[in-house]
Amino acid sequence: xxxxxxxxxxxxxxxxxxxxxxxxxxxxxxxxxxxxxxxxxxxxxxxxxxxxxxxxxxxxxxxxxxxxxxxxxxxxxxxxxxxxxxxxxxxxxxxxxxxxxxxxxxxxxxxxxxxxxxxxxxxxxxx
Amino acid sequence: xxxxxxxxxxxxxxxxxxxxxxxxxxxxxxxxxxxxxxxxxxxxxxxxxxxxxxxxxxxxxxxxxxxxxxxxxxxxxxxxxxxxxxxxxxxxxxxxxxxxxxxxxxxxxxxxxxxxxxxxxxxxxxxxxxxx
Numbered sequence: 001x002x003x004x005x006x007x008x009x010x011x012x013x014x015x016x017x018x019x020x021x022x023x024x025x026x027x028x029x030x031x032x033x034x035x036x037x038x039x040x041x042x043x044x045x046x047x048x049x050x051x052x053x054x055x056x057x058x059x060x061x062x063x064x065x066x067x068x069x070x071x072x073x074x075x076x077x078x079x080x081x082x083x084x085x086x087x088x089x090x091x092x093x094x095x096x097x098x099x100x101x102x103x104x105x106x107x108x109x110x111x112x113x114x115x116x117x118x119x120x121x122x123x124x125x126x127x
Numbered sequence: 128x129x130x131x132x133x134x135x136x137x138x139x140x141x142x143x144x145x146x147x148x149x150x151x152x153x154x155x156x157x158x159x160x161x162x163x164x165x166x167x168x169x170x171x172x173x174x175x176x177x178x179x180x181x182x183x184x185x186x187x188x189x190x191x192x193x194x195x196x197x198x199x200x201x202x203x204x205x206x207x208x209x210x211x212x213x214x215x216x217x218x219x220x221x222x223x224x225x226x227x228x229x230x231x232x233x234x235x236x237x238x239x240x241x242x243x244x245x246x247x248x249x250x251x252x253x254x255x256x257x258x259x
Contacts, residue, residue, distance in 0.1 A: 026155040030148065031186045033193070041189040041201040041255070045182050046156050068181045070252075072205035078198070120205075 002094050002103055003060040011055040012088040017047050021081040039079040044117045048107040051087035061103065062125055069122035076115050085109045085116060099127030131236040137226035142187040144179050144212060144220045152183045166216065176215050181208035184222060184249055188242050191224040192255040200258045207251035212244050220244055234259050
């Protein structure tokens with residue numbers, strides 16, 4: 001069970017992630033993009049998935065039972081190679097429906113003080 | 128695409144999903160959950176077969192949005208994962224995506240997407256906002 005005291009808390013990664021040309025190109029190539037230098041709209045998930053799991057690993061969330069319910073992106077500017085991004089993740093809400101925990105996690109990526117992308121994931125932790 | 132107008136229906140595009148693509152997406156995205164690669168594991172947790180990453184389906188729908196006027200114009204994108212895309216070994220699963228412009232206002236166009244596999248909706252409430 002998720003520790004209910006953590007709802008509303010924000011955890012910020014101490015380590016930043018440097019975006020490489022290769023990371024963008026690999027992701028773009030897989031989905032059939034021809035311009036491999038532009039980060040596709042969902043590219044930020046490659047950073048936030050791993051970062052948010054690390055940030056929330058002591059939250060009581062059982063990641064092995066998590067099913068992805070929905071996903072939303074607000075892109076302030078596109079990610080480019082050389083960006084040094086910091087992830088902060090917040091458990092915005094948690095509720096239980098029919099034994100399943102439904103947890104909403106927001107992750108923001110900042111480049112210095114500048115917000116680059118905000119993402120929201122609804123995670124369903126199966127009973 | 129030159130101009131987007133309210134109620135405009137955008138052409139259908141198809142994307143092939145197969146086991147090779149799932150492995151490539153796992154490597155490119157870092158999501159190595161075995162339900163997307165290992166048939167025995169997927170079945171052991173009650174799935175009918177290997178399923179595609181929801182985020183892969185969403186990324187392909189994102190490619191559809193990007194193709195409208197360039198990926199740098201996509202400022203919002205959201206979707207629900209309502210049905211798993213089942214990917215049997217040795218077969219190509221076709222994801223078909225269509226879009227409709229539902230609103231043009233304040234220099235932005237809102238596009239609703241329909242994403243189908245075998246005529247079954249796999250994304251719900253899928254929509255993007257494109258800067259004009």
